[in-house]
Amino acid sequence: xxxPPREGTDGGGxxxxxxxxxxxxxxxxxxxxxxxxxxxxAAVNAEVTSSHDGEDALRLLKRTGCDLPDAVILDLxxxxxxxxxxLAAIRxxxxxxxxxxxILSTSHQDGDLRACRALRAHAFVIKPVGFDEFVDxxxxxxxxxxxxxxxx
Amino acid sequence: MLAVSQIFASVAAAHWIATVVGGATLxxxxxxxxxxxxxxxxSRARPAEDxxxxxxxxxxxxxxxxxxxxxxxxxxxxxxAYVASHDLREPLRMIASYTDLLARRYRGKLDDTADEFIxxxxxxxxxxxxxxxxxxxxxRVDRQRMPQLIDAEEALEVACRDxxxxxxxxxxAITHDPLPRVVCTRVQLVQLLENLLRNSLTYRAxxxxxxxxxxxxxxxxxxxxxxxxxxxxxxxxxDRIFGMFQRxxxxxxxxxxxxxxxxxxxxxECHGGRIWAEAEPGIGATFSCAFPRAKAPTxxxx
Numbered sequence: 001x002x003x004p005p006r007e008g009t010d011g012g013g014x015x016x017x018x019x020x021x022x023x024x025x026x027x028x029x030x031x032x033x034x035x036x037x038x039x040x041x042a043a044v045n046a047e048v049t050s051s052h053d054g055e056d057a058l059r060l061l062k063r064t065g066c067d068l069p070d071a072v073i074l075d076l077x078x079x080x081x082x083x084x085x086x087l088a089a090i091r092x093x094x095x096x097x098x099x100x101x102x103i104l105s106t107s108h109q110d111g112d113l114r115a116c117r118a119l120r121a122h123a124f125v126i127k128p129v130g131f132d133e134f135v136d137x138x139x140x141x142x143x144x145x146x147x148x149x150x151x152x
Numbered sequence: 153m154l155a156v157s158q159i160f161a162s163v164a165a166a167h168w169i170a171t172v173v174g175g176a177t178l179x180x181x182x183x184x185x186x187x188x189x190x191x192x193x194x195s196r197a198r199p200a201e202d203x204x205x206x207x208x209x210x211x212x213x214x215x216x217x218x219x220x221x222x223x224x225x226x227x228x229x230x231x232x233a234y235v236a237s238h239d240l241r242e243p244l245r246m247i248a249s250y251t252d253l254l255a256r257r258y259r260g261k262l263d264d265t266a267d268e269f270i271x272x273x274x275x276x277x278x279x280x281x282x283x284x285x286x287x288x289x290x291x292r293v294d295r296q297r298m299p300q301l302i303d304a305e306e307a308l309e310v311a312c313r314d315x316x317x318x319x320x321x322x323x324x325a326i327t328h329d330p331l332p333r334v335v336c337t338r339v340q341l342v343q344l345l346e347n348l349l350r351n352s353l354t355y356r357a358x359x360x361x362x363x364x365x366x367x368x369x370x371x372x373x374x375x376x377x378x379x380x381x382x383x384x385x386x387x388x389x390x391d392r393i394f395g396m397f398q399r400x401x402x403x404x405x406x407x408x409x410x411x412x413x414x415x416x417x418x419x420x421e422c423h424g425g426r427i428w429a430e431a432e433p434g435i436g437a438t439f440s441c442a443f444p445r446a447k448a449p450t451x452x453x454x
Contacts (some may be wrong), residue, residue, distance in 0.1 A: 134249055
């Protein structure tokens with residue numbers, strides 16, 4: 001599922017208004033929509049591509065080649081390949097290893113937090129209950145993208 | 153005939169006597185054997201002791217089994233509360249987030265009734281959220297952590313700091329005796345005092361709120377009491393108030409989910425202690441927490 005289709009930005013020509021490209025790995029369509037709406041409310045100019053499980057996301061990243069997203073937003077509880085496994089796979093892949101990854105999960109478990117920190121996740125964000133807080137999360141993602149793009 | 157009958161009679165009597173004597177002898181014999189059996193002769197005592205030991209072992213085994221069974225069911229209950237509260241969060245998050253979004257985008261664009269309905273949904277979400285947070289916290293009061301000797305006075309200071317806002321709002325005066333150390337985990341002692349103080353601040357009467365934290369020491373227990381001059385309650389409710397989600401007032405009258413005292417009870421049970429309440433309507437309430445005194449030297453928290 002793609003929201004909106006990636007092809008839209010590859011037309012070229014737009015130089016100044018840099019749109020952040022995000023890959024959201026999330027199996028719940030309601031959450032995909034929620035983050036998309038929260039990014040709009042937070043005025044973060046981002047194009048969100050979504051993938052519903054770890055395997056699909058990894059395939060997508062490998063196929064994208066040099067045209068990688070600015071950041072991966074990763075849920076942990078996913079069908080087939082889970083978020084932690086995907087993060088490990090990204091870190092062990094030569095081409096993907098430096099990709100910024102933000103964990104966006106419902107997990108409160110210290111084990112998950114520690115494992116993701118060890119795998120150099122950029123941030124570990126617990127999905128908030130309530131839209132206003134979700135807008136804050138979107139703002140934080142915007143800031144991370146800004147730093148990542150500025151550093152590159 | 154007479155002689156014959158006399159002879160018969162005497163024979164019968166003799167027979168009787170013989171029977172009685174024989175019976176008595178038998179009885180004495182049995183009694184002697186029994187007595188000998190009971191005498192602390194090493195050769196005879198062993199089977200009885202063995203029997204006693206067997207029974208004791210069996211009893212111990214049964215107690216151990218029952219304890220394991222109880223521990224298992226407790227663990228399951230805690231696991232259930234954790235899983236239920238964690239999994240309940242998910243659908244709630246969807247309802248709350250999308251209703252928030254509806255309110256944000258469409259407030260004032262629909263009619264007043266729609267706005268009112270949305271407000272009710274949001275209010276319900278808010279309450280559900282608090283219930284889930286409390287349930288999660290309740291399930292996390294665990295027995296595994298090592299209790300230490302914790303300074304109750306220090307714990308009270310932390311609790312008062314955490315409650316600075318509600319204390320100021322209630323214009324409450326909180327006083328205390330010099331408090332001792334009790335065997336507890338630090339976090340849970342703070343939580344216990346915080347919940348009890350919060351209770352006093354919530355159910356306050358129409359007069360300046362006074363709360364006093366006192367202490368009574370006995371040979372076996374250290375009892376910390378929290379006494380207030382609030383609304384109090386009728387003593388027939390004294391046990392019920394420690395139940396999960398139990399409240400004595402209509403929702404909306406006073407804030408809270410009815411989990412605070414349940415948590416206090418769980419904390420006390422985890423430390424082998426007890427909690428009880430005494431109150432009088434219109435006068436105030438006293439909550440007493442009895443901690444067993446440390447028998448063996450316990451590590452003092454640094």
